[in-house]
Amino acid sequence: MSAFWCIVRRDLRLALRRGGDSVNVMVFFVIAITLFPFGVGPESNILARIAPGVIWVAALLAAMLSLDRLFRDDYDDGSLELLTLAPLALEFTVLAKCLAHWLTTGLLLAAASPLLALMMNMDADGFAALLAAMLLGTPVLSLVGAIGAALTVSLRRGGVLISLLVLPLFIPVLIFGVGAVAAAVYGLAARPHLMVLGAMLLAALPLCPWAAAAALRLSVE
Amino acid sequence: MTTMHRFANPARFMRYSARILPWSGWSAAILIAVGLVWAVFFAPPDYQQGDSVRIMFVHVPSAWMALFVYTAMASASAVGLIWKHPLAHLAARSCAPIGACFTFVALATGSLWGKPMWGAWWVWDARLTSVLILFFLYLGYMALADAFDEPARGAKAAAILALVGFVNVPIIKFSVEWWNTLHQPSSIVKLGGPAIHVSMLVPLVIMALGFTAYFVTVLILRVRAEIVAAKLRVLQIAEVDRRAPAPADGAVSAD
Numbered sequence: 289m290s291a292f293w294c295i296v297r298r299d300l301r302l303a304l305r306r307g308g309d310s311v312n313v314m315v316f317f318v319i320a321i322t323l324f325p326f327g328v329g330p331e332s333n334i335l336a337r338i339a340p341g342v343i344w345v346a347a348l349l350a351a352m353l354s355l356d357r358l359f360r361d362d363y364d365d366g367s368l369e370l371l372t373l374a375p376l377a378l379e380f381t382v383l384a385k386c387l388a389h390w391l392t393t394g395l396l397l398a399a400a401s402p403l404l405a406l407m408m409n410m411d412a413d414g415f416a417a418l419l420a421a422m423l424l425g426t427p428v429l430s431l432v433g434a435i436g437a438a439l440t441v442s443l444r445r446g447g448v449l450i451s452l453l454v455l456p457l458f459i460p461v462l463i464f465g466v467g468a469v470a471a472a473v474y475g476l477a478a479r480p481h482l483m484v485l486g487a488m489l490l491a492a493l494p495l496c497p498w499a500a501a502a503a504l505r506l507s508v509e
Numbered sequence: 510m511t512t513m514h515r516f517a518n519p520a521r522f523m524r525y526s527a528r529i530l531p532w533s534g535w536s537a538a539i540l541i542a543v544g545l546v547w548a549v550f551f552a553p554p555d556y557q558q559g560d561s562v563r564i565m566f567v568h569v570p571s572a573w574m575a576l577f578v579y580t581a582m583a584s585a586s587a588v589g590l591i592w593k594h595p596l597a598h599l600a601a602r603s604c605a606p607i608g609a610c611f612t613f614v615a616l617a618t619g620s621l622w623g624k625p626m627w628g629a630w631w632v633w634d635a636r637l638t639s640v641l642i643l644f645f646l647y648l649g650y651m652a653l654a655d656a657f658d659e660p661a662r663g664a665k666a667a668a669i670l671a672l673v674g675f676v677n678v679p680i681i682k683f684s685v686e687w688w689n690t691l692h693q694p695s696s697i698v699k700l701g702g703p704a705i706h707v708s709m710l711v712p713l714v715i716m717a718l719g720f721t722a723y724f725v726t727v728l729i730l731r732v733r734a735e736i737v738a739a740k741l742r743v744l745q746i747a748e749v750d751r752r753a754p755a756p757a758d759g760a761v762s763a764d
Contacts, residue, residue: 435673439666443656452652453670456645459638460680499673502590506665 291376292384299388302361310392313354317397320346321404332409339408340418340469347397347422348458351429354393355454356447358385358437359504368441369508378501382438386430386497394426410473417472417482424485425465431489431496432457438503461488519596519736526729533725540719547712564622565709570717572615574724575643576678578608582650583675586668596732598664601671602654603731607724609647616640639681646674 303310324342328334362368371381401422402415410418436454440446468481548566582604589597619637620630631637650667657663 435669439653439670440656442662445656449649449652449656452645452649456642456649456677457673459642499669503666503669506662506669 291374292380295371295376295381295384296388296391299385300391303388303392309354309357310396313350313393314396314400316353317346317350317400318404320349321408324408336409336411339405339410340414340466340473342408343401343404343418344425344462344465344469347401347426348429348455348462350397351393351426351433352451352454352458354389355433355437355450358389358434359441359507360437360446363441363507368504372505372508378504379497382434382497382500382504383493386427386434389434390427390430394422394430398422398426410469413475414469414473417478418469420478420482421465421468421485424482424489425461428461428485428488428492429458431492432461434500435496435503438500438507441504442507461485464488522596523733523736526733530726530729533722533729537719537722537726540715540722544712544716544719547715552709552712553706561622561625562709564618566712566716568615568618568622569713570720571611571618572640573717574720575608575612575615575640576681577721578604578611578724579643579647579671579675579678582608583671583678586671590665590668590672595661595664598661598668599732599735600728601668602664603728603735605647605651605654605667607727607731609644609651611720611724612640612644612647616644636681639677643677643681646677650674 321342324338325335328338359368362371372378374381398419401418405415405418433450433454436450436457437446439453440449443449464481464484468478468485471481472478544566548563552563552566554560554562582601585597585601585604588594589601616637619640623632624630650670653670654663654667657666
């Protein structure tokens with residue numbers, strides 16, 4: 289299992305040394321949400337009502353934009369081929385890369401979401417649910433997105449195609465993520481929604497690396 | 510298993526499919542014609558919905574076909590990935606545009622039916638939204654299959670996507686029972702027999718059978734066209750090779 293952590297540490301170090309990418313994803317997330325008050329007007333009760341959906345949609349788009357770099361650099365410099373030949377099963381390599389990807393994007397998005405909810409004037413009752421839903425939902429985005437990234441890694445113009453492949457598969461996460469926050473804001477139980485999100489995460493953990501590894505083997509052959 | 514492998518041979522497929530084609534084509538034409546005439550002129554109007562219930566005879570079979578074709582596409586993709594039959598990949602690829610069309614017809618007729626019944630062209634309820642996602646999955650599948658330079662790799666990548674997207678099919682099927690939204694639950698396949706009168710059920714089943722026959726016909730035509738196109742490509746490449754023989758030892762010839 290030490291090889292697994294090696295890959296996680298390597299990807300984290302690469303992300304930290306380059307720095308820019310994670311910050312750019314965060315800035316995109318904030319800017320995308322900032323657009324909504326301009327678009328729908330600054331009335332605080334309207335913003336408060338659409339806040340959970342806006343934050344989730346922006347998080348989905350931010351996660352999707354960062355997917356392209358998940359395997360792209362390793363594919364371009366050839367280290368992906370070495371990783372497929374390594375003794376560690378490719379499924380675990382994919383899982384490690386997803387973990388590193390989540391730590392550098394999804395976790396940051398989740399951490400920033402209460403602040404943005406505050407700016408959108410969302411009811412304070414929903415903050416805990418929003419944070420919990422983001423923490424459960426964003427790893428699913430990284431895992432499902434890995435499939436799309438793996439399928440398109442060998443294409444020169446994979447960027448636009450990724451969104452076509454991945455966004456329909458993100459919709460269940462969006463539904464239950466927004467559902468949890470909306471339930472908490474209206475004083476209902478957020479727990480059932482969070483449990484469904486947790487179930488999605490548990491299902492995605494073994495299945496998505498498996499599919500993404502199959503797609504990667506196809507891409508490097 | 511060996512019987513299935515026998516049908517994976519393109520030459521044998523061409524032979525058998527040529528024999529099936531007239532049967533499926535004519536049964537599709539006759540069943541859809543009979544079903545449409547029955548549905549429009551002889552089936553009774555609904556006691557609540559009046560004549561607009563007749564949209565059902567196109568809407569419900571095409572919605573069934575949308576799911577059925579995706580299931581067929583995913584099964585063919587699985588067969589293609591596991592046993593590496595090129596014919597299975599061809600069949601899966603040929604399913605996608607047909608399924609996308611059925612999904613579009615289901616969405617369009619549902620919208621036309623929704624306007625008089627619900628008062629809105631489009632409602633964001635569970636069933637409608639998940640069928641719309643199915644439509645996007647079809648589009649994504651076709652885009653991915655066409656994005657690769659080598660058709661073989663595109664077929665494999667698209668097959669993986671088809672299997673991943675298959676999680677949506679049970680969600681669509683049960684969305685109406687789970688969320689219990691505006692779209693009515695199924696009234697055909699349920700415990701205690703269908704909740705629809707036999708005078709409507711018979712034309713509905715005829716239409717569904719006609720749509721299935723139509724699907725089989727178009728699928729066979731598309732797979733045959735793909736096989737012929739592949740043969741043509743091979744012939745063209747051979748022709749080019751014959752006219753300009755490859756220079757030996759990598760030397761570049763002047764002519």
